[in-house]
Amino acid sequence: MADSFAHDLLLNTTRFLLARQEPDSLCREGLAFLAEQLGATLSMLHLRESQVTYRLHSHVGTHPLLHVHDLQIMEPGWEALLQAGAWISTPVPAPHWSGPEERNYARLGARHLVNFGLYSGPQLIGTVNLLFAEARPDLSDLEVLGTVGALWGTLLARLQSQRDLSAREAMLRTITDQGGDLLSIVDASGVITYQSAASDELIGYPPDMLVGRTYDGAVYRADVPRVTAALQQLRGVPGGAVNLTFRIRHANGQLVWLEANARNLLHEEHVRGMVIHMRDVTASIATQRHLERRVQDLTLMHDTVRQLQLGRTSDGVAERLVDLIQGRLGYPHVQVGRVLADGSVEAVAREGDVRAAPLTRLPPGAGLIGACVQARQTLYVPDVLTDPRYVARHAEVRSEVIVPVWVSGQLWGVLNVESPRPDAFDRGDIQALETVAAQAGSVLANVSLLDDLRASRDELQAAYDETLAGWARALDLRDRETEGHCQRVTDLTVALARRLGVPEEDLVHIWRGALLHDIGKVGIPDAILHKPGALTEDEWRVMQLHPQMAFDVLRPVAFLHAALDIPYAHHEHWNGGGYPRGLRGEQIPLAARIFSVVDVWDALRSDRPYRRAWTAERALAHLQEQAGRQFDPVVVRAFTALLGEQGVQESA
Template sequence: MPAPLAHDLLRDTTRFLLRQDSVEALCQAGLAFLAGQLDATLALLHLRESDVTYRLRSHVGEHPLLAVHELQVMEASWEAQLQAGAWISTPVPAPSWTGPAERNYARLGARHLVNFGLYSGPRLIGTVNLLFDCERPELSDLDVLGTVGALWGTLISRMQAQQEVAAREAMLRVVTEQGSHLLSVIDDQGVITYQSSASDELLGYPAEFMLGRPYDGAIHRADRPAVSEALAQLRREPGGSVTLPLRVRHAQGRLVWLEVNARNLLHEPAVRGIVIHLRDVTDAHATQRHLERRVQDLTLMHDTGRQLQLSRSVVDVASGLVQLIQERLGHPYVQVGRVLPDGSVQAVARAGGAAPSSALPPGRGLIGACVSSGVTLCVPDVRLDPRYVARHPEVRSEVTLPIRINGALWGVLNVESPQVAAFDASDVRALETVVSQAGAALGNVTLLDDLRRSRDELRAAYNETLEGWARALDLRDRETEGHSQRVTGLTVALARRLGMAEEELVHLYRGALLHDIGKVGIPDAILHKPGPLTEEEWQVMRLHPRMAYDVLRPIAFLRPALDVPYAHHEHWDGGGYPRGLSGEQIPLAARIFSVVDVWDALRSDRPYRAAWTEGQAREHLLVQSGRQFDPQVVRAFLGLLDELGDAAQEWP
């Protein structure tokens, strides 16, 4: 199977690892998930046991020789690469292999190996080896494995530390007053009956101050329902325990993240309470949040670059940018606005709230300030900024960034959040990268729009010139005045009915307009002769298709339209001119046009005869079907006439 896209692998693996709740799950389930994502035949995860040895902790897949790899001493060159943060993707057997033969991964049936390290900070704590039974050269592009290894190793180290703490706490029945962990005991009414001295450090309140108070006084309002529900359930389970995270407000006002381990000892006569251990995990939470936001920012930048490459218009770019930011960052209000010549800003795309009915006046609000200054504005609390113009009452923070095309201000990106200080420096940097990508994409689509506009204008000018030529030809040949315009529209309608591609219809249209261009070389004495032509005169008249070829062939723009001017006098049975083509040797465009051309000629007055009736003209087409005309084209044309009715006489 093909390797997943790098950003998908990073995102999905990160999400999976962050959901695991034990070292065992991180190792075994995490390895199984990654092996499944990359379709590995075997997968091995070793954790460092000493300075020189690594022990097999988890594996996916079975092989009789796996026991050989239970304890590994890594090659010095490979370990040096991993220590430096590199990762390895190589065919097996690797030409650089210098270790014992029995440990060569080729003995496990591998034909390709991917090896990367697990890191806790700068320290290498383990390795992951993914083995494949066929060569997988495409895996050499998965640079995200370095990021995966850093996250994975950090989570394993942190979980090991957490499990060690939990194990120590389980063995201790008496917690000393030393250290930074807080011990608290509450009665069955939720009132604090005991508080250790760590209360002052963790909460900023002395233990004596907390005694006799409700346990949830300092808990963040948003966390109180979950904590209350968990403790209510715990009260119904004597001896039971529960672990959960929560936020408390320190006496100095800052927010502190705590990990809470509570055990129901209400039934124990010596305790008569719920014993709660609280550990400060603010730094760990910040680290995890930083990792998550970094992955989020990287995913946003990658997805933005990929999606904007597919955009074909300004609205596509703006809408794609708005959608990605709202989906990836979760902010409810996102808008891309274009700066108009007078300095006002008109919304091009937005998410959240109704679109404004008119442009934002110059200099108004933070958007106007961004346009005036040309720099990014990030406001942690809009209630404190007099420039802010409220559009959504729940908004608390806002960031506005200029969008430039080749250095010139084009517009602004505006993102609003109901949270105070929702945008940190890394968010702003990520958004600045995104608007830079958007500016490049807007420059591309603007250039494409200009090119399309120029192309359309040039094409229209060409067509108007051709129509002028056609009118000039009709005026010269007074018998056929208006003939070119009539047959051109009807020819295109018939060709479309027969399923001709739209791009071919353009050439058919031009060829039909110029079908008699060769008559410019026919002397007026022959062209305007009121009576029948002599045989010698007919020989001259039959030269006009060849003259058309000679006139149009040197013009590259009109070369694809030559089929009609050059071949519309050929006959299905081979009796036409100038080349005597027959059947499907005659280009389809010419076969279509010849039917319409004769129909229009028969239905028009001539100096030497009156116009034929519709019935007479239909009969003539049927008689000549299979002789002069392609039978399939005749049937389609008569069906078209039936659909058009009287309108056929007014065509186009």
């Protein structure tokens, strides 16, 4: 499944879950939302009720046998499979299903199952099962469901705790007829006419100090326009109500978040005001922001591995790391530096606005970066203007974090993040950057391993090709060919193949096939191979065996399978009169058709014991005469054009 779909699923599901305000809604509506997103036919959410049992809380879709799954018994080893952050995607029936047959999801018409756990910390508190009526191999890479399960479980546990706490508080207020909530009455002009006793404790001001003043004097100035607009709208709706959340500056200077329910009772004779019931939700807002921050961090961690793995080189990984931190965390100044052998640090990637500038290099131990390298641990400076070690990269920088990047246990480099605000990084920010740097280190380790493997592969391939070239030289010597024959026909064959549009990745196989075109002659007796006169009919039949011998020699070598066309088929003729298989026209592989023209050209242009070399004009005329008989006419025309570009046909 595409990365973009998984990313959108994580963000959309997260936003949806965070908007639920009570546990049952979180379970019921969250399950419906996720089932719709993935197209599940039947979905179930079970909550833990004992150490081994889970009770069905919510379901989407129905089935006559659904009641069988009201109570879910934990099978041995099942909880171990659903570790926090893990998930399961499997066909139904599962290949290794060992549970009771009546609980097999195949009986519910399912053909595919996606399952993940709801976790609150390390505790498994519930499970989600999504069933599909058809095979869904596209659901094999939804790692984000592990993240969704961890967030969902955390939210559910917190909302359950808040519900229990609210119930206890309601009971206490009923019993004692008092509580910590604040009640205010505001008249039509916005003046406070009543303030309950909780005012002193909640916002630090006694009731008599606020009565007779306008309500907006206590509201935090940034929230005044929003609160004023809400109350003005409410004033026009007798009996109407509105809910809003805003901040008030406590007498001690701290900001207090209040959740308010305001009702318009201006028309009531004994009230003549808007009654505003408020409670302190500062802790809840802080928790909500913590959860949002956690979601941001989880999303960043998920994206980091995905994005960095797209980098094919160390510099590419570093540039993606810079872009990721800038784009997802919003820090304006980001740089990745590589620690060199002498301890100096060279910038290899940095933010886009200075990316084109010349790379910088800090001497060993210089600046805050050098201090981080020497200490080999994260360094945070809340205000760089107070630290004499700071070396300015941007004039407006005030705070800086430098995080080491480790690759396979070795200090590879540093991640340097700067902000124009003093003390801009909290512990959560630093931990997020350390996690990202650790993930980058893992990816860089893989890139380094791949580089080593590529180098080893290239060295091995070079050794193979040098061996082939040695075989070709040995063949020339045994066959008493003119010096350099094999290399000449190889180079010219590759040039002609390129002119005919053969893909570059296939040219290496043509090169190897041309080098080994006469490898089969190792099986021809010297008496026949070096006979000065004409061959007898029997001797000629033996000579014609060498293409098949080449095939038999080379076929066991998997490395040379793609190069077999030339050694096996370069004596086939366009009109079907060649050997060993009598192939005709385009039955003959293109590589062999190309090589046969070049091979005859080089043979005619070389001295032989029984004749002198032909002139270029005469040899070319022979090729053109044999076009459509021995040779492919298209190849002959392309070869003629190639020789024309090289000026060969004019030479005598």
